[in-house]
Amino acid sequence: MHYPWGHDRRFNAYSSYFKKLFGERVQKLSIDAGFSCPNRDGSKSTGGCTYCNNNAFNPSYCSPDKSVTLQIEEGISFHKKRYRRAGSYLAYFQAYSNTYSSLETLKKLYSEALVHPGIIGLIIGTRPDCIDKEKLEYLKELSESCYIAVEYGIESCYDITLRRINRGHSFREAEEAVRATSELGIKTGGHFIFGLPGETREEMLAEADIISRLPLDTVKFHQLQIIKGTRMEMEYKDNPADFSLFSWEEYLDFFVKFLERLNPGIVVERFTGEAPPRFLNASLWGKKRTDQIVGLIEKRLEELDTWQGRLYKP
Numbered sequence: 001m002h003y004p005w006g007h008d009r010r011f012n013a014y015s016s017y018f019k020k021l022f023g024e025r026v027q028k029l030s031i032d033a034g035f036s037c038p039n040r041d042g043s044k045s046t047g048g049c050t051y052c053n054n055n056a057f058n059p060s061y062c063s064p065d066k067s068v069t070l071q072i073e074e075g076i077s078f079h080k081k082r083y084r085r086a087g088s089y090l091a092y093f094q095a096y097s098n099t100y101s102s103l104e105t106l107k108k109l110y111s112e113a114l115v116h117p118g119i120i121g122l123i124i125g126t127r128p129d130c131i132d133k134e135k136l137e138y139l140k141e142l143s144e145s146c147y148i149a150v151e152y153g154i155e156s157c158y159d160i161t162l163r164r165i166n167r168g169h170s171f172r173e174a175e176e177a178v179r180a181t182s183e184l185g186i187k188t189g190g191h192f193i194f195g196l197p198g199e200t201r202e203e204m205l206a207e208a209d210i211i212s213r214l215p216l217d218t219v220k221f222h223q224l225q226i227i228k229g230t231r232m233e234m235e236y237k238d239n240p241a242d243f244s245l246f247s248w249e250e251y252l253d254f255f256v257k258f259l260e261r262l263n264p265g266i267v268v269e270r271f272t273g274e275a276p277p278r279f280l281n282a283s284l285w286g287k288k289r290t291d292q293i294v295g296l297i298e299k300r301l302e303e304l305d306t307w308q309g310r311l312y313k314p
């Protein structure tokens with residue numbers, strides 16, 4: 001079977017996309033450059049998104065007390081020790097909202113990463129309300145000589161959910177940021193969460209059609225994980241019936257159906273988030289690791305003889 005993405009995996013895989021783009025294995029290095037977030041510093045809100053505990057996502061070598069250069073160097077030696085050798089690296093500005101500062105500050109931090117000889121580009125994680133024309137023009141300029149991707153936390157296509165989780169922006173703002181970024185030829189990514197309170201499985205499935213219409217190059221999906229120390233943890237303890245968390249079997253069924261409806265032109269980077277013990281609902285998933293999960297989802301796609309985009313309606 002020849003799939004539109006040009007290889008025989010049953011979904012448009014990120015690793016293959018990277019190999020095609022760069023011709024070698026490329027590793028991302030997470031950077032915490034000390035940015036803040038308007039949803040935490042009082043500019044939009046002080047509480048943050050109800051599920052957020054940003055510390056939970058930062059690798060140990062990442063700390064804003066260290067310069068970007070030092071974090072890159074430590075990241076490279078961390079990856080060299082643990083994993084297969086990567087040919088080159090992308091600096092992944094991951095913690096908080098990495099365009100939430102003046103253009104001068106962004107230029108200084110991004111340039112520091114780009115002058116490092118191991119770095120061939122940037123991936124910048126941010127919120128849809130932390131970008132503007134000036135910053136995008138600068139990123140467009142950078143993208144003419146190296147790989148630049150902006151990844152937006154979108155989380156849900158429904159405003160009622162976004163309000164409920166205190167995101168502090170609407171879906172329309174997310175859509176506008178995605179379109180403005182993509183129109184300038186900058187690689188554009190989106191992050192979504194499945195299982196947010198108040199959403200039915202049907203509503204989540206219908207998001208495949210909405211996401212398919214966005215000019216996204218890449219997407220990451222996570223099942224909702226309730227993280228200790230968050231506002232959501234309290235809400236969950238007070239009213240567990242309000243949440244409909246995915247068991248692994250349910251997620252497997254759901255995600256295969258979702259992939260079938262998703263635009264085959266969109267590269268899928270993640271199917272799930274990992275569920276280590278710091279997440280309250282980790283027990284629902286056992287000890288599955290991300291690579292195992294990908295294998296199980298691919299196996300199910302094969303058993304059902306289906307693939308990403310099989311039911312996609314342009």
Ligand code: SF4
Binds near residue numbers: 039047153
């Ligand atoms: S936008 Fe990101 S960093 Fe800010 S509160 Fe929400 S999840 Fe946390």
